[in-house]
Amino acid sequence: MRRLGPSDYRDMPWKNGGGVTRELLKLPHPSEPARFLARLSIASVAASGPFSVFPGIERTLLVLEGAGMALTLGGAPEVVLDRRSPPFVFPGEAETSCRLLEGPVRDFNLMVDRALVEASLEVVHLAPGGTRTVPGTGSVLLHGVEGRASLSGTPLAGEETLWLEAPGPLVLRSDEGARVIVIHLTRRESSSSGT
Known part of the structure; x- marks a missing residue:
C-alpha cells in the first residue's frame, strides 16, 4: 500500500491559463515516456474555456465544489454537471469546451490510456x-x-x-x-x- 498526501501532489497551471491542476498520481506509460498510463488530478477551473486535448485517453470527470459546469463535446448538446451528477466519461481527443454555471469549480479527473x-x-x-x-x-x-x-x-x-x-x-x-x-x-x- 502507498499513501499520498498534499505534500506529494504537484500543482501545474493549464497551458491556456484557464485554471490549475493538482496532480495526485501519474502512472508511467510502459513504452512511450511522453505519455501516461493513468493520471489522477483535481482541477481548479477559474474561467470558461476549452479543455486540453488528450488523444487516446479516456477521461472521467466529477464535480467536487462549486455550482457546476456545462460541457460541449464537438457539436453535441451541452452536458450539465454539478456535485450531484454521476461521474462523466468522455474521450480525451474530443474538442471539449466548458461553460461555468456560477463561478469557479473544482473537479476530480481520472485519465487512462484506453488501449491499455x-x-x-x-x-x-x-x-x-x-x-x-x-x-x-x-x-x-x-x-x-x-x-x-x-x-x-x-x-x-x-x-x-x-x-x-x-x-x-x-x-x-x-x-x-x-x-x-x-x-x-x-x-x-x-x-x-x-x-
Missing part, C-alpha cells in the same frame, strides 16, 4: 458508522473527499490517496461519515502480451 487500461470510478458516501465492501482486483485507488474513513483498518483522511495492488476484498468504514472516490484500474489482456 480499463477504468471505473465510483463515489462512495458513508453515513456515520457505515461500511462498504470494495472489490480488490487490479489497481485500487481511493481518494478521501470529505470526512475520515478507514480501509480495512488503515486510516484515510480528506485529501489523502491510497494506492493498492490486487489487495483482495477491502472494507471501507467511517465512524463520522465520509465521501470517498474509489477507482479500479485493470490492464487489458491484449496489453499484457506487448501487442
Whole structure:
C-alpha cells in the first residue's frame, strides 16, 4: 500500500491559463515516456474555456465544489454537471469546451490510456458508522473527499490517496461519515502480451 498526501501532489497551471491542476498520481506509460498510463488530478477551473486535448485517453470527470459546469463535446448538446451528477466519461481527443454555471469549480479527473487500461470510478458516501465492501482486483485507488474513513483498518483522511495492488476484498468504514472516490484500474489482456 502507498499513501499520498498534499505534500506529494504537484500543482501545474493549464497551458491556456484557464485554471490549475493538482496532480495526485501519474502512472508511467510502459513504452512511450511522453505519455501516461493513468493520471489522477483535481482541477481548479477559474474561467470558461476549452479543455486540453488528450488523444487516446479516456477521461472521467466529477464535480467536487462549486455550482457546476456545462460541457460541449464537438457539436453535441451541452452536458450539465454539478456535485450531484454521476461521474462523466468522455474521450480525451474530443474538442471539449466548458461553460461555468456560477463561478469557479473544482473537479476530480481520472485519465487512462484506453488501449491499455480499463477504468471505473465510483463515489462512495458513508453515513456515520457505515461500511462498504470494495472489490480488490487490479489497481485500487481511493481518494478521501470529505470526512475520515478507514480501509480495512488503515486510516484515510480528506485529501489523502491510497494506492493498492490486487489487495483482495477491502472494507471501507467511517465512524463520522465520509465521501470517498474509489477507482479500479485493470490492464487489458491484449496489453499484457506487448501487442
